[in-house]
Amino acid sequence: MASLYPLEAINLALQHARNSPFYRNHLPSTRIQSWEDFKRLPFLKKEDLRQQSPEGLVCVARQEVLQYHETSATTGEPVSVWYSGESLARIHTHLAEWGVGFNEEDRVLIRFPYALSSIAHFVQAAVHRKRACVIAADTGTPITPLPRVVQLMHRLRVSVLATLSLQAVVLAEAAEMAGLDTRRDFPHLRAICCGGEPLTPYRRQLIHEIWGVPVYDNYGMTETGPQAMDCAQHGLHPWGDFWMEVLDDRLEQEVAPGETGNLVVTSLTREATPMIRYVTGDRVRLLTQPCACGQSTTLQVRGRADDILWVQGKPFDLWELQAIVSKLPSRRFWKAAAEPRRLRFIVEKERDEDRIQPGLLEQLRRDHGVQVWVDLIPKGILYDRNEPIAFGRPGKPSYTCSSAELAALVDASRPPRPEGMAR
Known part of the structure; x- marks a missing residue:
């Protein structure tokens, strides 16, 4: 359809969407004739999805629905998303062609949350399509704390790690705490696949330096499923499904x-x-440039x-x-806050x-045009290494906070002063 x-x-896509109770009232009943008509269509906001959950947006018969997921609800009530067999087959087929090149010799350790989240299930199905082996190491359970995941990677000769980019750094820290060298003691590891949070070139380079293997990205969200993935040349190319x-x-x-x-997205397939x-809430750029893989966007x-x-008055995404963090002597774990006249970081x-x-x-x-401090x-102020379960389950990555929260973390990092001595 997208072609x-x-x-x-x-x-x-609009004709199909009108099968749902919500879209019948939300969208005009007639075909759009021009791009001006399209731009007059109302936006869909996260609050709409919350109000219509669990089934207000469902456009297919109940018998067609095969899978249910929810957003993490870190910023409010969860959003319900349903997937049909047709949608799942399309997603799995796309993801199976990820630039990492899954193959039947691979053992892929999946370190994404499985419960109600979608990415772990999508990656697992894509890996199976290439007849590779899956090792499910869910972040959402105490059964697989960091030390055990490190042991699994080492003992089972894992060749691909699929995880949040922050988790790739956390796992490296756990491996080092166990006396392992990430570049030497995991000789079968050939790649890391990231998803679930933006992967900047600076974080990609950091992970590559730590583990010594190429890093591949994919972009999406529970509401839409995957929307883009890296080719073999590490270009993040949008799918034609949106x-x-x-x-x-x-x-x-x-x-x-x-x-x-x-970024505002519209489904072009029968979801x-x-x-x-x-309105996704994500800030993006779409670049038109030729890639060796044949894609142009x-x-x-x-x-x-x-x-x-x-x-x-200057924004910092x-x-x-x-x-900025990439220029510092330590780069793994950090937070930032805006103060009236400067941008402030704390870095472990x-x-x-x-x-x-x-x-x-x-x-x-x-x-960068502003004062930086x-x-x-x-170590241990942002992530307590003595709590391997908590350290290994940081939740949704968060890198910014208020100036007051940042100041409290700095105070917590200072050694206690003798009684009676003012700060």
Whole structure:
């Protein structure tokens, strides 16, 4: 369907969506005739999905629905998403062609949450399509704490690790705590596949340096399923199953080609719960450039709009925050906050001797246009290594907080002062 002329594909998607109680009232009853008509279609917001859950958006017969998932509900009530057999087959077929090149010799350890989340199930089915072996190491259970996952990777000669990018770093830390060298003691590991959070080039490089293997990305969300994945050349290419709009902050106009904006997606395939002009909350760029794989469009995911930090009128998204962290002596675990006149980071030390070198903060100020301050803090302030279950289950990655929360973390990192001595 997505290969049809886009307006025709969209009209077919709208016709299908009107099978649901919600969309019958939400969408016009007639075909759209132009792109101006399309741009007048109402947006679909997260709150709409919450109000219509569990079944208000379902567009297919109950017998067609094979799988149910929910969002993590970290920012409110969960959103219900249903998948038909047709949708699942399409997703599994796409993901099986991920640039990592799953094959029957692979043992793939999946370190995503399984309960109600979708990505672990999608990756598992894609791996099975290539007749590779799955090792399910769910993040959401105490049965597979970090030490056991490290042991599984080492003992079972895992060749591909599929996980959140932050989990790839956490697992490396756990391996080192067990006396293992991540680049030497996992000789069968050939690749890491990431998903579930934006993978910036700076985090990709960090993971590659730690583990010594290539890192592949995919982009999606529970509401839509996967929308893009890396080719063999590490280009994140959108699937043709969605129409992607990149709109300005008022959601009124499309941004200029190659500029950053807010991603709004429309399902072009016959989904059980289609998304029509869904405001994803993600900031992205769509770049038109030839890739050796033959694709011509690349997606750059810059982070959540809600997580942008503003300092003196300048926005800092996850992409730019990680660009700053990439210049620091320690880069694994950090948080950032906006203060009135500066951008402030706390970063756990990786080595006792790590220091901020003279001139680095001034160079960061010149490069990024605002004053930057960095506190290097001891290990254990952001992640308690003595609690392997909690350390291994950090939940949805969060890299920003309020200035008050950041100050409290800095205070917690300081040694206690003798009684009677003021700070």
